[in-house]
Amino acid sequence: MEKRGILLVVSGFSGAGKGTLMKELLRRYENYALSISATTRKPREGEAEGREYFFKDREAFEQMIARDELIEYACYVGNYYGTPRAYVEEQLEQGRDVVLEIEIQGARKVKERFQDTILLFVSPPSAQELRRRLTDRGTETPEVIENRLARAIEEAEGIEDYDYFVINDDLDACVEYVHQIVQCERSRTGRRAEQIQAIRQELKAFAK
Amino acid sequence: MEKRGILLVVSGFSGAGKGTLMKELLRRYENYALSISATTRKPREGEAEGREYFFKDREAFEQMIARDELIEYACYVGNYYGTPRAYVEEQLEQGRDVVLEIEIQGARKVKERFQDTILLFVSPPSAQELRRRLTDRGTETPEVIENRLARAIEEAEGIEDYDYFVINDDLDACVEYVHQIVQCERSRTGRRAEQIQAIRQELKAFAK
Numbered sequence: 001m002e003k004r005g006i007l008l009v010v011s012g013f014s015g016a017g018k019g020t021l022m023k024e025l026l027r028r029y030e031n032y033a034l035s036i037s038a039t040t041r042k043p044r045e046g047e048a049e050g051r052e053y054f055f056k057d058r059e060a061f062e063q064m065i066a067r068d069e070l071i072e073y074a075c076y077v078g079n080y081y082g083t084p085r086a087y088v089e090e091q092l093e094q095g096r097d098v099v100l101e102i103e104i105q106g107a108r109k110v111k112e113r114f115q116d117t118i119l120l121f122v123s124p125p126s127a128q129e130l131r132r133r134l135t136d137r138g139t140e141t142p143e144v145i146e147n148r149l150a151r152a153i154e155e156a157e158g159i160e161d162y163d164y165f166v167i168n169d170d171l172d173a174c175v176e177y178v179h180q181i182v183q184c185e186r187s188r189t190g191r192r193a194e195q196i197q198a199i200r201q202e203l204k205a206f207a208k
Numbered sequence: 209m210e211k212r213g214i215l216l217v218v219s220g221f222s223g224a225g226k227g228t229l230m231k232e233l234l235r236r237y238e239n240y241a242l243s244i245s246a247t248t249r250k251p252r253e254g255e256a257e258g259r260e261y262f263f264k265d266r267e268a269f270e271q272m273i274a275r276d277e278l279i280e281y282a283c284y285v286g287n288y289y290g291t292p293r294a295y296v297e298e299q300l301e302q303g304r305d306v307v308l309e310i311e312i313q314g315a316r317k318v319k320e321r322f323q324d325t326i327l328l329f330v331s332p333p334s335a336q337e338l339r340r341r342l343t344d345r346g347t348e349t350p351e352v353i354e355n356r357l358a359r360a361i362e363e364a365e366g367i368e369d370y371d372y373f374v375i376n377d378d379l380d381a382c383v384e385y386v387h388q389i390v391q392c393e394r395s396r397t398g399r400r401a402e403q404i405q406a407i408r409q410e411l412k413a414f415a416k
Contacts, residue, residue: 121397127410149414156408164392165400177392184372184385184392189329192373200364202335206357 005031005092006182006191007114009100009107012122013152015133017168021122022099024175033091035100038064041079054084072102072109083110097182104158111161118185120178121162125169127152213239213300214390214399215322217308217315220330221360223341225376229330230307232383241299243308246272249287262292280310280317291318305390312366319369326393328386329370333377335360 012018026032038054040061049055056064061080064070073082083100091098100110111117124130130152134145159165164181168174189196220226234240246262248269257263264272269288272278281290291308299306308318319325332338338360342353367373372389376382397404 123407127407127414130407130411131414149411153408153411153415156404156411159404159408160397160401162397164395165397165404166395177395180388181392181395184389187372187374187385187389189368189370189373193368196364196367196373199331199335199338200361200367203338203357203361203364206335206339207361 003095003186005033005095005097006185007088007092007098007100007110007117008178008182009102009110009117009119010122011102011104011107011119011155011162012168013124013130013155014148015130015152016122016124017133017171017174018101018122020171021168021174021178022101024171025099025178028175029179031095031097033096033098035083035088035091035098037081037102038070038073038084039079039081041081056080071113072106074103074105076103081106104155104161108158108161116188116190118164118181119162120164120166120181121159122166122168122174125167211303211394211399213241213303213305214393215296215300215306215308215318215325216386216390217310217318217325217327218330219310219312219315219327219363219370220376221332221338221363222356223338223360224330224332225341225379225382226309226330228379229376229382229386230309232379233307233386236383237387239303239305241304241306243291243296243299243306245289245310246278246281246292247287247289249289264288279321280314282311282313284311289314312363312369316366316369324396324398326372326389327370328372328374328389329367330374330376330382333375 010018010022022034026034036050036054038056038061040056040058043049043055047053058080061082064082064084065073069085070082071085071088073080083102083106088098102110107119111119124133131149134140134148166174166178185191218226218230230242234242244258244262246264246269248264248266251257251261251263255261266288269290272290272292273281277293278290279293279296281288291310291314296306310318315327319327332341339357342348342356374382374386393399
């Protein structure tokens with residue numbers, strides 16, 4: 001009996017290093033699969049179909065919505081973003097742990113539909129450090145930085161909806177820690193229902 | 209700001225190896241403190257006051273109940289067993305993780321009072337193995353073994369009330385795994401409320 005995989009949603013402040021964290025998690029451990037979002041936004045330079053995103057036109061995306069082919073979707077700055085259900089289901093069935101990077105509204109929707117999803121919020125060690133990381137990139141205008149800070153304030157309001165609040169101070173330690181969280185979550189009684197039931201039946205059989 | 213410790217309740221079938229597991233956890237890691245129960249049962253040979261139990265007479269025990277000095281207590285085979293509150297509180301305040309071995313009724317009561325307690329149920333890999341361990345000790349009469357099996361059936365009914373269901377197949381691996389569970393639980397959003405609040409405040413201060 002192969003175990004069903006775990007769905008891990010990763011959110012976090014812009015500048016928290018979610019992307020690198022997830023990439024490293026997938027590089028180190030074979031059991032993870034990255035969920036790829038569908039979007040109506042145009043590909044940026046260097047982005048490839050089916051790697052960064054599945055690029056769809058508006059009509060195709062709205063068909064996916066109509067057919068309930070998305071676990072969650074949202075609209076940002078005039079573009080749709082969503083999580084195709086088929087791939088996630090298929091990977092979970094095969095026992096792989098699926099990692100999904102989405103915003104808080106999406107995270108909430110996923111948790112509603114798949115209640116044993118792990119919601120993980122990644123943060124730099126402090127707001128000071130967050131601001132420093134946003135500034136030090138050097139590629140953003142002050143306005144963009146300000147917008148991101150404003151967005152961070154909004155995002156921070158929803159942290160309590162997450163299961164875990166993980167500090168990304170040292171990348172290596174953080175990757176290992178997130179991996180451990182997934183390993184420990186395997187033993188949640190809710191995920192062991194079959195095994196518990198089996199032991200129960202067996203014990204009763206002995207008593208007869 | 210020192211963090212409050214975590215209260216870890218360990219229950220499990222007789223024969224699951226809880227005792228060895230906990231002893232080993234305490235031996236390997238300094239951060240754990242073992243909660244010692246109070247009881248009205250007479251000391252057995254080799255048991256020392258304040259090590260295995262705090263031995264009390266019935267009157268003293270009932271005074272502790274009356275003064276609400278016990279987190280939980282129960283009566284088994286005519287004797288009281290209970291968990292003195294003061295020691296647990298003191299250790300948690302100092303940031304130590306307190307391990308408590310109790311039965312399911314006690315575990316439920318502790319969780320009611322301290323909602324962020326971790327309830328952990330330890331089991332051998334199978335019922336077959338459980339029966340083998342109970343039999344192989346060689347020190348118990350068939351009647352005692354039968355009673356324990358009957359008790360195991362009862363205990364198995366309550367497993368879903370626990371947070372984690374942990375298989376004790378390999379002692380060394382199991383000790384490390386339980387330790388990891390505690391480390392991962394530190395990042396539950398419920399346990400990071402202060403830190404989350406601090407980041408929130410700091411972000412808002414930047415935006416002004």
